[in-house]
Amino acid sequence: GEEQNPTPLQEYDDLISTLPLDEGWLPVRLRKYQGSWFPELNLPGVIAIQQHFKARPTDLFVLSFPKAGTTWLKALTFAITTRTQHPLAHHPLHSLNPHQCVVTMDRIFALGQASTIEAMPSPRILSTHMPFSLLRDSIEGSGCRIIYVCRDVKDVLVSWWHFNDKMRPPEMDRVPFAKALEMFCEGICPSGPIWSHVLEYWEESLRRPEKVLFLKYEEMMEEPMSHAKRLAEFMGCPFSLEEEREGVVEEILKLCSFEKLRNLEVNKTHKRDAVHLAKFDSLFRKGKVGDWRNHMSPEMARKLDEITQQNFKDSGFTV
Numbered sequence: 001g002e003e004q005n006p007t008p009l010q011e012y013d014d015l016i017s018t019l020p021l022d023e024g025w026l027p028v029r030l031r032k033y034q035g036s037w038f039p040e041l042n043l044p045g046v047i048a049i050q051q052h053f054k055a056r057p058t059d060l061f062v063l064s065f066p067k068a069g070t071t072w073l074k075a076l077t078f079a080i081t082t083r084t085q086h087p088l089a090h091h092p093l094h095s096l097n098p099h100q101c102v103v104t105m106d107r108i109f110a111l112g113q114a115s116t117i118e119a120m121p122s123p124r125i126l127s128t129h130m131p132f133s134l135l136r137d138s139i140e141g142s143g144c145r146i147i148y149v150c151r152d153v154k155d156v157l158v159s160w161w162h163f164n165d166k167m168r169p170p171e172m173d174r175v176p177f178a179k180a181l182e183m184f185c186e187g188i189c190p191s192g193p194i195w196s197h198v199l200e201y202w203e204e205s206l207r208r209p210e211k212v213l214f215l216k217y218e219e220m221m222e223e224p225m226s227h228a229k230r231l232a233e234f235m236g237c238p239f240s241l242e243e244e245r246e247g248v249v250e251e252i253l254k255l256c257s258f259e260k261l262r263n264l265e266v267n268k269t270h271k272r273d274a275v276h277l278a279k280f281d282s283l284f285r286k287g288k289v290g291d292w293r294n295h296m297s298p299e300m301a302r303k304l305d306e307i308t309q310q311n312f313k314d315s316g317f318t319v
């Protein structure tokens with residue numbers, strides 16, 4: 001029959017309406033909650049996760065700042081962990097978008113569908129863009145594993161700016177890039193500010209390296225093979241010598257590659273639903289390192305780099 005349209009959670013609406021609002025990224029309305037900005041539509045989910053969600057020891061979390069490489073990491077973790085269940089030639093990733101294979105909890109909880117996450121059999125792969133400080137109580141002590149991906153801050157901004165633009169109705173003006181940069185520098189973007197988001201996960205990866213794997217998009221692009229193997233080991237399903245000989249690692253990388261995913265029928269559509277607000281085709285734009293050079297003047301880049309250095313300088317974290 002017809003798919004029922006889920007009813008969004010309303011119990012936090014009063015609280016949310018009192019939070020600072022920013023409309024500079026319209027059509028996305030952002031609210032500031034516990035130090036970070038969130039799309040208003042997802043915020044009920046973030047609060048519900050904090051109040052109700054408890055991780056299982058077997059859970060694996062795919063975490064990121066939006067536009068840092070979430071889709072790719074979802075595809076890789078899903079393909080690697082399910083490789084023996086599904087022959088790669090007939091893998092679900094051929095017909096499903098990676099976000100349908102690994103769910104983003106924020107949206108599901110915002111739609112009042114937490115029970116679907118409870119009903120998932122272990123081991124689950126779950127995802128969110130929540131900062132570690134907001135997620136901590138839900139996962140602390142559970143023993144679950146976390147994989148976090150970060151990306152050059154300048155490329156994140158460019159990617160987000162394009163992505164936001166794809167959501168814009170035709171009658172709405174496009175956000176000028178200079179204004180986008182200004183807002184981003186003030187931390188105003190989904191899950192922003194980016195610097196504390198990255199640092200909190202990086203510091204946690206230093207505290208608990210056996211449970212928190214911290215990755216960089218640029219390094220993954222540079223050396224996909226070693227990263228696929230590292231992911232598999234971290235997730236407790238290392239590639240066997242035989243698999244390596246048979247080229248399984250290469251096959252997985254090919255299946256999860258930007259070109260391959262982008263050209264699949266499912267990912268070429270403007271398809272979206274209540275859970276997946278982004279049109280699937282808008283998740284695959286360019287997939288390159290350093291596209292910021294085509295959008296920023298040297299002064300713009302310098303300004304953003306300086307803010308990044310300022311934010312990272314006491315931590316020892318290097319980009």
Ligand code: A3P
Pocket residue numbers: 064065066067068069070071072075155158159160162256257258259261283284285286287288291
């Ligand atoms: P660009 O806009 O720079 O192209 P997220 O998945 O976190 O929303 O991030 C989206 C960014 O990752 C986009 O960057 C997108 O093109 C890129 N991307 C998506 N799938 C990818 C893949 N399989 N490999 C590499 N990059 C990918």
